[in-house]
Amino acid sequence: MASSVPSKILVIGATGVIGKYITTAILAAKPRLSSLSHISILTSPGTASNPAKQALLSSWKSQGLTVITGDINSADDVxxxxxxxxxxxxxxxxxxxxxQIELLRLAEESDSVQWFFPSEYGTDIEYDETSKDEKPHQNKLKVRKFIRENVKKVKITYVVTGPYADMFLEYKPGAEAAGGYDWKKKKAVLIGEGDDRIGxxxxxDVGKFVAAALASPQASQGxxxxxxxxxxxxxxxxxxxxxxxxSKFEIKYTSKAELRETEKRLWDEGNPLATGFTLRxxxxxxKTLYEKTDNERLGVKPDDLEPLSAVVERAVMGKGY
Ligand SMILES: NC(=O)c1ccc[n+]([C@@H]2O[C@H](COP(=O)([O-])OP(=O)(O)OC[C@H]3O[C@@H](n4cnc5c(N)ncnc54)[C@H](OP(=O)(O)O)[C@@H]3O)[C@@H](O)[C@H]2O)c1
Structure with a gap:
């Protein structure tokens, strides 16, 4: 079985912020994924007809991808x-x-689905004993609990990437104290002393890692x-x-105590910016640091990956993500 998957891949949420990179990387890896015969995406009618998404969808279709329009909340469509x-x-x-809980239930029920990647691609929600109490982790933790208790047939792979370097660079409007860089105004806000190591x-590269996981089912399933x-x-x-x-930037520092105070206040106020403070x-x-990552397990070498300079260059050149 392991050698025959993935044969037909369905991506859900493909045109989203990270789905775009993942789908593009899977398409790019197609020639190296010998078992792979077909890629499709399930997208909402709103996205399928959104003028802003047409260039991306057309480019994918020209590479053989099939666009299926439907509602993830309709069992029939799924x-x-x-x-x-x-x-x-x-x-x-x-x-x-x-x-995703219903999507996983339907996958268990289906005759064909053997492998499922839940939407993670972020912070390690089971890093240590404190992780279970972190508010932004709760829905992903519920999905993992459902999987542990109910998913027997379908193999699962979680891809945990830590923060996206590209997004980390930016200030979130209204949440400048959580840190970021304004390269036009040459200003930066750093947390603590700015010397904490972060993975x-x-x-x-998120896309590359997902494609690498797909290319090595034995190393990545379960x-x-x-x-x-x-x-x-x-x-x-x-x-x-x-x-x-x-140039030299003007630097401000947010102490860790200030970060925690603001985080608490924003959660108490029900302000959605709280999530960013908690994650930072x-x-x-x-809590993004490991003795050893799984890069090697997936056959991904340092030279396959982007350096910090590439991300900063994209930002300085005004290329968004
Ligand atoms: N590590 C990091 O720094 C970081 C940053 C951002 C996100 N993430 C993680 O990456 C994953 C994907 O997040 P994203 O920001 O890429 O997603 P997104 O752009 O907000 O949404 C992705 C797609 O999900 C589909 N969708 C359908 N129903 C939805 C619903 N009820 N709510 C939300 N989306 C729905 C939509 O697809 P259609 O357009 O086809 O309808 C949408 O385009 C999440 O697990 C998130 O936690 C990590």
């Missing part, structure tokens, strides 16, 4: 999309995470894969910006 598919890669956004994955492009500090990122822009606290507290 069953149709699952027909003959052996591998499902879910890239659903945060608000759609719990919808990052760039967004194109596993939580912890992968990353590089480990750097916020000061390293600042130095890279200063080098590439040949977790990342600054070293």
């Amino acid at each position: 069953r149709k999309a699952y027909k003959d598919v052996d591998t499902v890669v879910s890239c659903l956004g945060r608000t759609g995470l719990l919808e 990052f994955t760039t967004m194109p 596993r939580i894969l912890r992968v990353q492009s590089f480990v750097r500090t916020q000061s390293d990122i600042l130095a890279e910006f200063e080098k590439q822009t040949a 606290r977790i990342w600054s507290d070293g």
Whole structure:
């Protein structure tokens, strides 16, 4: 069985922020994935007809991808999309995470689905004993609990990437104190002293890791894969910006105590910006660091991955993600 999958892959949430990179990387890896015969995506009618998404969808279709339009909340639509598919890669956004429980139930029920990647691609939600209490982790933890208790037939692979380097660079409007870099105004806000080591994955590399996991079912099925492009500090990122822009930045620091206070206040107020503060606290507290990642298990070598300089260059050039 292991050598025959993935044969037909269905991506859900393919045109989303990270789904775009994952789908593009799977298409790019097609020639190297000898078992792979077909890639399809299940997308909502709104996205399928969205003018802003047409260039991407057309480019994928020209590479042989099939676009299936439907509603992930309709069991009939999902069953149709699952027909003959052996591998499902879910890239659903945060608000759609719990919808995966029904998608997994339908996968268990289907005759064809053998392998499922739940939407993770982020912070390690089971890093240590404190992880279970972190508010942003709760829905992903519920999905993992459902899987542990109910999914028997379908093999699962979780791809844990830590923060996306590309997104980490940016200030979130209204949440500047959580840290970030404004390379136009040459300003930066760093957490603590700016010297905490953080494991990052760039967004194109998230796609590469998922494609590598698909290419090695024996190494990746039934596993939580912890992968990353590089480990750097916020000061390293600042130095890279200063080098590439040949300028000195004005720096502000948010102490860890201030970060925690603001985090608590925002959660108490029900402010959605709270999530970003919690995640940055977790990342600054070293909870992206491992003795050894699973990069090697997947056959991904340092040269296959992007360096920090590539991400900073994209930012300075104004190329979004
Ligand atoms: N590590 C990091 O720094 C980081 C950053 C951001 C996200 N993430 C993780 O990456 C994963 C994907 O997040 P994303 O930001 O890429 O997702 P997103 O862009 O918000 O959404 C992806 C797609 O999910 C589909 N979807 C359908 N129903 C949905 C619903 N009820 N709620 C939300 N989405 C729904 C939509 O597909 P259609 O368009 O086809 O309808 C949408 O395009 C999540 O697990 C998230 O936690 C990690």
